[in-house]
Amino acid sequence: MLKYFAAFEIFFEENLPHLFSHFLTNSLTPDLYLIDWIFTLYSKSLPLDVACRVWDVFCRDGEESLFRTGLGILRLYEEVLMQMDFIHIAQFLTRLPEDLQAQMLFSAMANTHMISRNRRWAQVSNAHGNKEVEKTGSPALRS
Known part of the structure; x- marks a missing residue:
């Protein structure tokens, strides 16, 4: 998961620099919300109908x-999150609003760029996995 956190932070900083800075200021790291989102495929935090659409896209497009x-x-939710402190952000991201509309989420996703310095998600993710192997000597972190 460390490589995923590192890669996620790169795209987070590039796509949402003000919110990224706010999260840093509040010491909010991706492990506090991203693990739950990924391990449950968003079923715990998103309304079920929206989560089902996310699953469909996951089956089609991958990780x-x-x-x-x-x-x-x-x-x-950038504007809302910018007004919150650590505890309120963590609570908010654990259970997102029930009235979240799939169309609004997918529109926000469409405005998210998954290319960093001419590298796609898989390349950035793999590069961070290789760095972890170099640091730890353990290929287990690559999976």
Whole structure:
């Protein structure tokens, strides 16, 4: 998961620099919300009908779509999150509003760019996985 957090933060900073800075200021790291989102495929935090659409896209597009969804959620609620402190952000991201509309989320996702310095998600993710292997000597972190 460390490589996913590192890659996610790169795209988070590039797509939403003000919110990224706000999260840093509040010491809010991706492990506090992203693990729950990814491990449950958003079924715990999104309304079920929206989560089902996210699952469809995941089946079609693969793991990148899960991270695009996360960034889409952050983009959709950027203004609200900018007004919150650590505890309120963490609570909000754990259980998103029930009235979240799939169309609004997918529109926010469409405005999320998954290319960093001419590298796509898989390339950025793999590059961070290789760095972890170099640091730890453990290929287990690559999976």
